[in-house]
Amino acid sequence: MRLSTPRVTIAGLAGDSGKTLVSLGLVRVLSEEGLRVVPFKKGPDYIDAAWLGVAASCPGRNLDTFLMNAAGLGRALAPAQQADVIVIEGNRGLYDGLDAEGTHSTAALASRLASPVVLVVDVSKATRTIAALVLGCRVFDPDVDLAGVILNRVGTGRQESLIRRAVEEGAGVPVLGALPRLSVGGDPLPGRHLGLVTAAERPERDEAVRLTARAVRDHVDVSQVLAIARAAAVVDLPQQVMPRRGSAVRLAVLRDEAFSFYYPENLEALAAAGAEVVFVSPLREPGLPDVDAVVIGGGFPEVYAERLAANQMFLTSLWRAAGQGLPMYAECGGLMLLARTLKVGERTFPMAGVLDLVVEQRARPQGHGYVEGRVTGDNPFFPPGTALRGHEFHYSTVTGGADAERSVMTLERGVGIGGQRDGVVRGSVWASYTHLHALSLPQWAEAVTGAARRFAASRCDLEPAWA
Secondary structure, X not given: OEEOOOEEEEEEOOOOOOHHHHXXXXXXHHHHOOOOEEEEEEOXXXXXXXXXXXXXXXXXXXXXXXXXXXXXXXXXXXXXXXXXXXXXXXXXXXXXXXXOOOOOOHXXXXXXXXXXXXXXXXXXXXXXXXXXXXXXXXXXXXXOOEEEEEEEEEOOHHHHHHHXXXXXXXXXXXXXXXXXXXXXXXXXXXXXXXXXXXXXXXXXXXXXXXXXXXXXXXXXXXXXXXHHHHOOOOXXXXXXXXXXXXXXXXXXXXXXXXXXXXXXXXXXHHHHOOXXXXXXXXXXXXXXXXXXXXXXXXXXXXXOHHHHHHOHHHHHHXXXXXXXXXXXXXXXXXXXXXXXXXXXXXXXXXXXXXXXXXXXXXXOOOEEEEEEEEEOOOOOOOOOOOEEEEEXXXXXXXXXXXXXXXXXXEEEEOOEOEOOEEEEEEOOEEEXXXXXXXXXXXXXXXXXXXXXXXXXXXXXXOOOOOO
16 A cells, blocks of 8 residues: 555653644644544554544544554555545654664654654743753654654743744754643543543533644644645555455444443454444443344443443343353453452442453553463464454453453463453353454454354354353
């Protein structure tokens, strides 16, 4: 694939520098000017990508050089070939990666895609020192095109003037804008333990994006940012082949405020492999519809534990369906839903009981980062020996239950359920803390739809296999 679409990467010196605010505002302003904008989030983050999708009125997607090889990047970027501009929001600091060499950093991705970088810098309590930081970023890696700087959290006009002159004269990088400390109306993008509150949980999400757009429109030279994007060089990328389409199956994907972590490519890959996807809310529906398999992504079941536990009809339908052999593929929040109990604070809530697991929400992260593992035992989806690359970010942990010993995945990197293990399997159920991306494991969609086809071919009325 030849990528000639204008593109720009919005990076920062660290987390919480203002990248998301600038990226959301920029995407919305460009969209309102009549441009077709396709946004991406660098890294595996579901939440920021979903917010970018709200700003662009199209799916926000992810780009990740750890999870995706060159062909995977090409496939991820394919929907942007006809766009007017690509906006990529970086993660962490510009050069922060897996190691001291910055492997899989935002800088590495920007270099691979020949994407110019605009650096968002939090200038709180500093002036000329900002120029030294910007200069360091400009000369640190000659393959990175640091094309502009946006100052964030500027306190006064004098501070802005001093920093602007120091950066442009001392670091040789143009200052494209200066955002003040946003105080009117409070923070439009409140956060919590996994990052921002998800877009799915914010009925006023469009108003929040509108506030970011107003800040960018009033304080950033958007035309200059667009000119930088249009100067990006053409790059060639191979393109991953989509999964083979098999016979039609019907899949339930559990999605609502409690479960919203789904990559667009995963849902698209399921459809390409022959799945009719039916979205079902565990918070509201009385039970599962007639389907051939269930996919349960991540989210915030700990926030909605009381409401989930109150919907006993739905939880019972999950338990019964699993006992009848219905394939279930669950990640992170899905594992928590399928567990016997979920403890949040001083309260313990009954969950579906599909798996005999006791899960407890903790105050600190229990697993955070990339995951590498290998399947070591029989299961409904992956042949033993399959290498899996994914990521995890969870504050919960498995503290007991007989099924904690039924894991079929050995981890070389990551925490999983503990003891370098993940992937709890019982019958036709797989549950892990590891999230997988379809462009990291192209056979994932065929594995899920294949399990669904086997069930559809053999389904019959059975009593639950366990009590």
